[in-house]
Amino acid sequence: MQKRYLMTPGPTSVPAEVLLAQAQPMIHHRAPGYSKVFMSVLDGSKYVFQTENDVLIFSSSGTGGMESAVVNLFSPGDKVVVVNTGNFGTRFVQICEIYGLTVTELAYEWGEKANPSDVAEALEKDKEIKGVFATHSETSTGIVNDIKTIGDIVKDTGAAFIVDTVSGLGALEFKTDDWHVDVAISGSQKALMAPPGIAFVAVSKKAWDMVEKSTLPKFYFSYKKSMAALQKATPQNPFTPPVSLILGLDEALKMIKEEGLENIVKRHNVLGKAARAGVKALGLEFFGACDETSNAVTAIKAPEGIDGKNIVKIMREQFGITIAGGQGRIAGKIFRLGHLGYYDKFDILVTLSGLEMTLRELGYSFDIGAGVSAAEKVFMENSF
Ligand SMILES: Cc1ncc(COP(=O)(O)O)c(C=O)c1O
Incomplete structure (x- = not known):
């Protein structure tokens, strides 16, 4: 016999309480019982994100959340700055380029942290920049970027600030609203103590204004479709959600709230x-x-x-x-x-x-x- 320990930066260990919650009998995702759990998950997510902004949920890993920010806020040819401090910064560059955005990459040696004044300089140089992408906890190198300072720089410009906090949220300090993050992205399988399969995005008013103008194609990851389903009399997801994961996540978020x-x-x-x-x-x-x-x-x-x-x-x-x-x-x-x-x-x-x-x-x-x-x-x- 060998006892197993999971000490990776995601997926991470899942508490027994969460596993048991996932073992509940299936419920229907258009019925009021699901709406209740779904709203509780959104409430718990807002607490973890420290936000009053709308939180949307997608059935995907964290990368789906990253892609959703690109396709919902931007249009082909839009100019963006990507702060790249490792593997996950590189992923933002790849997604932006695949969708035809014009990327200014602020690339750092792997292991280095981003210098916020480079972002200020890039925004000063080109007033047409519509988005700044950054990684909070760069899981590939272990460094943590200074999102608060970058947020202060981006907030008074026309650019949206999009932050991947897939491995930061629920472990490190992260204040979506106070740090002026327009789209904060996370995933279920890291500090949120649930299995992989759910991506979260917290979307600000500034980001929603950009959603209205965005022309990139989107369907499954459409913020508007998600919001329309959320605003129904029985709030729900536009497509069949991973119901069991949502039940588990609800328990995990309750545990997070209880610990504080x-x-x-x-x-x-x-x-x-x-x-x-x-x-x-x-x-x-x-x-x-x-x-x-x-x-x-x-x-x-x-x-x-x-x-x-x-x-x-x-x-x-x-x-x-x-x-x-x-x-x-x-x-x-x-x-x-x-x-x-x-x-x-x-x-x-x-x-x-x-x-x-x-x-x-x-x-x-x-x-x-x-x-x-x-x-x-x-x-x-x-x-x-
Ligand atoms: C910082 C960071 N961003 C994004 C991701 C998204 O990856 P995945 O799509 O595998 O959840 C991860 C996961 O390892 C990550 O650590």
Whole structure:
């Protein structure tokens, strides 16, 4: 027998309460019983997004939410700025280009954070820019961008601010309204503690004004269709929703409300701090600008002479702990520990312990127990 631990930055562990909620008998998605759950999910989503804006839900992974923002707000040839700090910034570039937008890419080395003044400069240089896209928590490198400062820059321009907070929302501080985010995008399978399959978007008044002018084709991801269904006497989705996932998500959002966002952010701060302390105590190096904000994902350089893919493989096969490797151009060079969502102290300790045993197996030299001990100290000194 091997007990399994899921320590990736998505999908993440799903609490038993959520799994059980999903096992409820099927209900019909046009009946009042569904409307009640659906409205409760929208309410809970607004709380997590910290927004009074409309929240819409799509049956897709996070990428569907990203695509929805492009097709609903823009028209072919529109000029946009994409802040690209890694794999998911690159995804925004790809989606925008495929739909014929004219993209100014602010590309950073993977591992670097975006410099908000570059956004200010790009907007100053071209007053016709209609959108600024950015990633909050760049899951591929572990860095967290300063969305608040970029939002302050974009708010008084004609551009909409579109933010991917797929791996940030529900783990890190994120204030849709206070930070002037016009379309905030997230997904169910990360810090929201539910299985993959649902994308959320929070849409501001400024964004809705752009929706009215947008000419790009859209059908399944149409914000107008979603809103029309939401405004019916029995609020619903335009197309058959993943009913069981919605039931699970409702439970997850209730758990989030009960813990409270402030406490959740505090918990993630401590989990991130402990993970970093453990990694550092093993003499490992972080990848890029990993700092006190990197509390959803810890990205670590594979030690000299060791392939990061082997670390991931041994952790999973011998110790039952699934962590993530590097993506794209940094595959094999780094490995990543996810600690966003349904995670507590002992998840971090188990992961560090498995990492130590894996590294020893691969011939890396360090003091056995040093990582676990450093993390334990953080937990004893920082409550949540
Ligand atoms: C930052 C970020 N953006 C977007 C996505 C969307 O990916 P998916 O479509 O696989 O949910 C992910 C998932 O890994 C992510 O971490």
